[in-house]
Amino acid sequence: MSVQQRRERERADRRRLIVQTARELAEAEGWDAVTTRRLSELVQYSQPVLYSHFKGKAAIVAAVAVEGLADLAATLRAAREKATDDVGALRAITHAYMDFAAKHPAAYDAMFVQPIDVTFGTGESPRALRDAFHELATVLEPFAGERDLETFTELGWSWMHGLATLTKGERLRPDHADSRLELMVAMLSRS
Structure with a gap:
């Protein structure tokens, strides 16, 4: 060397x-x-x-966010690959997403709450972000129908993020967590 x-x-x-x-x-x-x-x-x-x-703390937070996105993508992929059908895959990734947010609150915060200089929603987004989005899109594609898949995926991701954020902030009834996820799966899986 x-x-x-x-x-x-x-x-x-x-x-x-x-x-x-x-x-x-x-x-x-x-x-x-x-x-x-x-x-x-x-x-x-x-x-x-x-x-x-x-350059400073913000750049470090951004690096943690990108690393967290790579971990999230791997977590979602593993959940998706274990499922035996389309609805099961959707259910698996919603649970995996919520578990990830709960187990890694600071990384999740860096990924989606902290102000960071990371481009979202374009071809210039970091690979890890595109991979996480791809995992969500792969699971949601069977249910998108004639709707734009990326928009449908953004909506599904927004729902998961909203539930994760409100759950972390203790703004929702804790004894209804499973029923909320089941309702979300039912609503997203309708054709």
Whole structure:
């Protein structure tokens, strides 16, 4: 391995460590606890080293968001692949989506609530975002009928996001979570 390759590998490792540490800190203590000073201490690199990888906290949050989107895409794919029929696949991804949001609240917040410089809804969107959207679209396609699939997918995603956000904020009756998901599956799967 050349010196240049070793340096590039070390730089990529540092970047991964910073993102992983930011995500873990945010999951444990919330995004307010994530500062470049605190990250610098935790990863044992100076703040200038952090700034050589990221312009600031917003860029770190964006990196966590993209990583979270990749994890969400993999989670949705696994749920979809286990299903035996179209309605079962829709039911599986709605449950997987809600479980992901509940288990990874800081990553979910970075993905969909925090202001980040990530393009959504275009061909310039990060691959991880396009992959997550593709998983949703794949499951919703049998139910879209003559409707535009991307618009139908955006609506389905919006419903899931709304339920996840309202559930996290304890704004919905907790004993009706399953019935809400079943109703959403029934409404989306109507032709």
